Amino acid sequence: MTVLGSLCLWLALLVGVWGAWAGVVGGLKGRRDLQRSAQHAVFAMCAALLVAVFSLEWALFKHDFNVEYVAAYTSQNLPIFYLWSALYAGQKGSLLFWATVLSVFGSLALLFTAPRHRELLPYVAGVVCAVTAFFVSVMLFGQANPFQRLPFTPLDGNGLNPQLQNPGMVFHPPMLYLGYISITIPFAFAIAALLSKKLDADWLVAIRKWTLLSWLFLSIGICLGMWWAYVELGWGGYWAWDPVENASLLPWLTMTAFLHSVMIQEKRGMLKKWNLALIIGSWLLSIFGTFITRSGVISSVHSFTQSNVGYFFLFFLIAAGVASFALYATRLPLLAAEAKLESMVSREASFLFNNLLFIGIAFSVLWGTLFPILSELVQGTKVTVGPPFFNQVNIPLGLALLALTGIGPLVAWRRASIPNLQRQFVVPAAAGTFTLLILLVGGMRDFYALMAIGLGALVAATVVQEFARGARARRRQYREGYALALGRLLAGNRRRYGGYIVHTGILILFIAFAGMAFKTETEATLKPGESASLRSPYGWTYSFTHLGISQYDALNRQVTAATLEVSRNGKKIGILTTEKRQHVDGFGRPTFQPSTEVGIMSDLREDLYGVLAGVVGGTEQAVFRFTINPLVWWVWYGGMVVALGGLIVMWPGGTVAVKRAQAGYTVRLVEDAKA
């Protein structure tokens, strides 16, 4: 099977190189035969790569430890649930995963793009082929072929890193990868539009679903990553501004900026250059993210082993960046805006400021991530910036964005009048102020937390007001009940109202983040019967009583578990268990370092988070760390609401006429053409 796999990789490479050439040349010269051939190349590449994935999975499930990749990431006693996920547990497999998914997305884009965008497709096929061929070539020439065989056959494999043996980790990497990878499709369309000089808003309509899809995957992937870090890594938080986390945030920020600014282009024909630059930039950032993860150039707890794969990515990143922006520069004269900003108090202006803030945040995150490298280049000594830097810069910027989330939807397009502003702002402003006062009276003094919750209330009031007004209008016009009116309102303009649901999720996230300002922590060494106490920000006193240590063997690990009785203000509320796990192979030999299993007791107000740090040799005396993390559940709820809103916006349906009507600008173009 590994011979078949390697063969498929070579086949995919050859077909990909051909398709890249045929797509671009066929498109430029108008050769139909080459254009068709390029599109067929994408399908062929996709088939070859799917067979390669199947071969690798086959080797994984057959425990063929003669294959180096299988021996490195799995073992006889690895649960089946995690066995298939070993496909992307290691560098080589994830490169294969990446290339395959890209070819699948490329095929879907070719199959499902409406016929009226047909002229763009050869170029799209060409770009997809080129990028996929790059990933395949890294596997073949960067000593990263997952089908590499060993000169001998080990009796058992190394097993999967215990920290990856977690349901969150099974879904987090592929979600994030799907997000990264699917950005290539909008990028391919952008390049296609540039090459074909068809630079009206039409290509934007063609990629709308794709930009949303990759944004949605990135959002879900980032949230799952936070969840995994929280329950598995045991340091007591969910976001550490680690380079790899930042790398996933960067394209999310630029994509979010794009999803907003694209509306200005659709409605008013402005920001054409900006939007193209955002798409190209997002794609480059997605490749940059891969580069950071794979190269180990910035020391990160996430980085894979340092390897020459990094050089391939660096070269590709520079080459692709230079090529895309050179092409972009030659087309600038075709990208003139069709309208001017008419007033500072307008929807356009608030979108522009929103975009500046997103890019500002993205830039500062990129800067902070690269700072060790930059400072070493400039000064000769490495200077690092950590979480304090990112928090110091991004909390104010994030709050400004949150304020715009509340203000933007209230301001009219083109030019807002004073009565319009009065009518729109009374309720949200009052809600925000009122909330702020309540919190101040309640004794909260943390400035950022006050701002986050106050502005959150403003955003919430904006969303409620928008829904209420829309529903009331429907009720008057069509005599519908409130529930029906709300439902039809949402269904009738999913993009707008789904967007408001996303805003709701974001405000929940901000409030949840603010909760972390009140986190408390203590460490204690306890003998059985002894207890430690910790005061929560709500004023309760929790005590954790050590009940004892138990040791037992499970499927592929030896477990040392500590049980704690938890009481709040003296009243028993439950039992917390935290474990140390030593994973073993099929012969009982230890593999990997011991890992910690965090004990978490959650409710909507706060999480009690207990970690067993160690046991004093031979006794039941143990060292614990207890943390109280307020509002953590709201991070997961907020993430779910964001995903729900994204799904509503994306849900298929609606006629072409409706879609065009939503993109007012396109309609206007058509009308202008008729006139």
Next chain:
Amino acid sequence: MNAGTKFAIGAALIVGSVGYLMASGVKETGQYFLTPTELSQKVAVDPSFYDVGMKVGARVVPGSVTRDIATQTLRFQVTDGSAHYPVVYRGLPPDTFTDSVEVVVEGRLQKDGVIYATTVLAKCGSRYEAVPKA
């Protein structure tokens, strides 16, 4: 004043505050990231470098780790091959911390030549790969 100019002012304000936040962020929170050799050179040239927050990236000297679980104190030596420093850390080391692992120690070097660490990060050279078989 037309809207374009006003917008340009607003944009300049945003760009300026992003720039200011970043510059002050780096100034207030930036820390040197040094190898033990660089640290010893730095201290030799500039004695005021004692008691300054910094990070040291190095390898734990095998066999140098002593843990006192009762007081939660961890003592070990770090080296980059030429210079080495003893480290004292009170707190819980990460799971990945073992003999000879690569670590990033965040803390201050004191006059007694000991680094008092506030954070110890262990970078398992290959986080997602197994421990190399000895």
